[in-house]
Amino acid sequence: MGRLRPYVEAVRGFSGWDLSRIAVRALEPGPPWDYGALARAAVRDGGRVLDLGTGGGEALARIAAGSGARFVAAEQWGVNAHVAFERLRAVGIPLVWCETGEARLPFADASFDVVLSRHTALDPLEVDRLLRPGGRVLTQQVTPDTWPELRRFFPRMTVFPDHYRDYPAAWAQLGYEVTRRRHEWRSAFATLGDLVQMLILVPWYVAELDIETDLEPLLALERELGTADGIVVTEGRYLVEARKPG
DSSP: OTTTHHHHHHTTTOOSSOOTTSOEEESSOOOSSOHHHHHHHHTTTOSEEEEESOTTSHHHHHHHTTOOSEEEEEEOOHHHHHHHHHHHHTTTOOEEESOOSSSOOSSOTTOEEEEEEESOOOOHHHHHHHEEEEEEEEEEEEOTTOSGGGGGTOTTOOOOOOHHHHHHHHHHHTTOEEEEEEEEEEEEESSHHHHHHHHHHSTTSSTTOOTTTTHHHHHHHHHHHEETTEEEEEEEEEEEEEEOOO
């Protein structure tokens, strides 16, 4: 337990989505697409753009650089919202602090040409309400069964809805043109501490993780999944692009 405590302390007060402090590396090629490049292409023609779950605004600031589009960001986590507000204000992008998942968003009908969402859950019907005719949505999400190796040690691990199926099906039913891609690869956390940091930062995977009460399964995980490369798990991402009928 003592050797894990510094990792827990290191992520206190974490904000944004700069995960560079966590030592994890891909053992196989990651996704063959570049979300940032696709997002920049989607906003190249201007118009109004909504970024759902902007985190600390890091990715959106890069996407918006040099674009003639008008951006609005939305974020629901208070810690991130404060960071994103300051970062995005410097580049002229307003931020709305609000629930970004299933709740009705505080924007008018048909008010955006593009909706972006990177790793934030969304409601396809709400996205449809917000998009103008001919508008498009681009979202990259984590697959519902990412890190499946951990479930044996944490049976309480969250079972996520299959949005890889549900999102495209909902938009297709509304008449959208839809394409989707999915990719899985193996990656390795350098130490158990690095994995613990990640699980603390994304608490929706293993609820109420505690290094004291969960020490036994954590050590078992380290023994059984640990290799010369580190603790090896399977990552997954998917990308959905959809265009609303004009």
